Amino acid sequence: MKTLGRILIILMVFAALSALMVVGVNASGVSASSFRGEGGEFRPGGEGFPPGFQPGADGNRVRPEGFEEHSERGEGRGGISGLMFGAVRNIFVIALLVTLIVWPRSVARKKRKMDAVKPAITEG
Amino acid sequence: MSDEVARNTPVQTKTKLWLDLLIFAAFLVTMDPRSSGIAIHEWLSLAMLAALILHLLLSWDWIVSISQRFLGKLGTQNRVNYILNWLLFIDGTLLIVSGVMISEVAMPFFGIRLPEGFAWRRLHDMSANLGLLMLGLHTALHWGWIVNTFSRYLVQPVVRLFSAKQKKDAAI
Numbered sequence: 698m699k700t701l702g703r704i705l706i707i708l709m710v711f712a713a714l715s716a717l718m719v720v721g722v723n724a725s726g727v728s729a730s731s732f733r734g735e736g737g738e739f740r741p742g743g744e745g746f747p748p749g750f751q752p753g754a755d756g757n758r759v760r761p762e763g764f765e766e767h768s769e770r771g772e773g774r775g776g777i778s779g780l781m782f783g784a785v786r787n788i789f790v791i792a793l794l795v796t797l798i799v800w801p802r803s804v805a806r807k808k809r810k811m812d813a814v815k816p817a818i819t820e821g
Numbered sequence: 822m823s824d825e826v827a828r829n830t831p832v833q834t835k836t837k838l839w840l841d842l843l844i845f846a847a848f849l850v851t852m853d854p855r856s857s858g859i860a861i862h863e864w865l866s867l868a869m870l871a872a873l874i875l876h877l878l879l880s881w882d883w884i885v886s887i888s889q890r891f892l893g894k895l896g897t898q899n900r901v902n903y904i905l906n907w908l909l910f911i912d913g914t915l916l917i918v919s920g921v922m923i924s925e926v927a928m929p930f931f932g933i934r935l936p937e938g939f940a941w942r943r944l945h946d947m948s949a950n951l952g953l954l955m956l957g958l959h960t961a962l963h964w965g966w967i968v969n970t971f972s973r974y975l976v977q978p979v980v981r982l983f984s985a986k987q988k989k990d991a992a993i
C-alpha cells in the first residue's frame with residue numbers, strides 16, 4: 698500500500714511535468730508541422746515540397762541527418778559494429794566526466810590527509 | 822548515499838546495484854537507436870520508466886529526508902545531488918514525452934497517431950544529449966558508492982571463491 702502510494706506520487710509528478718511540457722511547446726507554436734529550423738530547413742507540412750518529394754514515401758521520412766532507414770535493419774553503421782561505435786562514444790563521454798570530477802576530488806582528499814599528518818609529524 | 826540518511830540493508834544494496842547496472846546498459850542501448858532499430862529503442866525506453874520508478878523507490882528515504890531538509894542545514898554533496906536528481910527527472914520526462922510525440926512504433930501499436938512536429942524531434946535529440954551529460958555527472962557523484970558496492974558484492978565474493986578453492990586444492 699505504502700509502495701503503491703509512492704508510485705502514484707512519482708507518476709503524478711511525471712504527468713504534471715509532461716502536461717506542462719506539452720502545453721509549453723504547443724503555446725510556443727514551434728510544434729506546428731510547418732516549423733522551419735535554422736537555415737530554412739525543410740519539413741513536410743510546410744509551404745511546399747521540392748519537386749518529386751512525396752511526404753511519407755520511402756526515403757522521404759523526416760529524420761535528422763544520417764538517420765537512414767537501412768540502419769534500422771542492422772546495415773550500414775548499424776548492427777554490432779554500429780552499436781559498438783555509438784556505445785563506445787557515449788561511454789567515453791561518461792568516463793570523461795567521471796574522470797574530470799572524481800580525480801581532482803581524490804587528489805584534494807589525499808592532500809588534505811597529508812596536510813593533517815604533516816603537523817603531527819613535525820610536532821612529534 | 823550519504824551517512825545523513827539511514828543505511829540500506831545488504832539485500833536492498835545488491836538490488837540497487839543490479840538495477841543500476843541494468844538501467845545503465847539500457848540507457849546506452851537507447852542512446853543509439855540507429856544500431857538497435859526504432860522498435861527496440863521505443864519499447865526498451867518505455868520499459869526503463871518502470872526501472873526508474875523502482876530506482877526512485879529504493880532511494881525513497883533519501884528523497885524524503887533531503888526534501889524536508891533542503892531549505893535548512895544540509896551538506897553540499899547532498900544539495901548538489903538533490904538538484905541534479907531533479908534535473909535528471911525533468912530531462913527524463915522531456916525525453917519520454919518528446920519520444921512519445923514522435924513515436925513510430927509504440928504509439929501506432931496502441932492505435933494512437935500524433936501530429937508530426939519537428940520541434941519534438943529537436944527536443945528529443947537535445948534532451949537525450951543533455952541526459953547523457955547528466956548521467957555522467959550522476960555517475961561521478963556516486964563513484965565512491967559504485968566502487969565500494971562493486972567490490973563488496975561482486976569482486977570480493979569471486980576472490981573469496983577462488984581462494985577457498987585454492988585452499989581446498991592445497992589440502993588435497
Ligand code: HEM
Pocket residue numbers: 822823837841842844845848873876877880883884902903906907909910913956959963966967
Ligand atoms: C540511467 C539512469 C541512472 C543510473 C544508472 C543511476 C545510478 C545511480 C546510482 C549508482 C546511485 C547510487 C546508489 C545509492 O547511493 O544508493 C543512484 C542514486 C540515486 N539516483 Fe540514480 N541513476 C540513474 C537515473 C536517475 C534518475 C533519472 C533519477 C531521477 C530522479 C535518479 C535519482 C537518484 C536518487 C534520488 C539517488 C539516491 C540519492 C543520491 O543521489 O545519493 N537516478 N543512482
Ligand code: HEM
Pocket residue numbers: 759760761764848851852853854859862863866867869916917919920921922923924925927928942945946949950952
Ligand atoms: C531513455 C529514453 C530515451 C533516450 C535516451 C532516447 C534517445 C534517442 C536518441 C539519441 C535518438 C536519435 C536522435 C537523433 O539522431 O537526432 C532518438 C530518436 C528517436 N527516439 Fe528516442 N530516446 C528515448 C526514449 C524514446 C521513447 C520513449 C520513444 C517513443 C515511444 C522514442 C522514440 C524515438 C524515435 C521515433 C526516434 C527517431 C527520430 C527520428 O526518426 O528522427 N524515444 N532517441
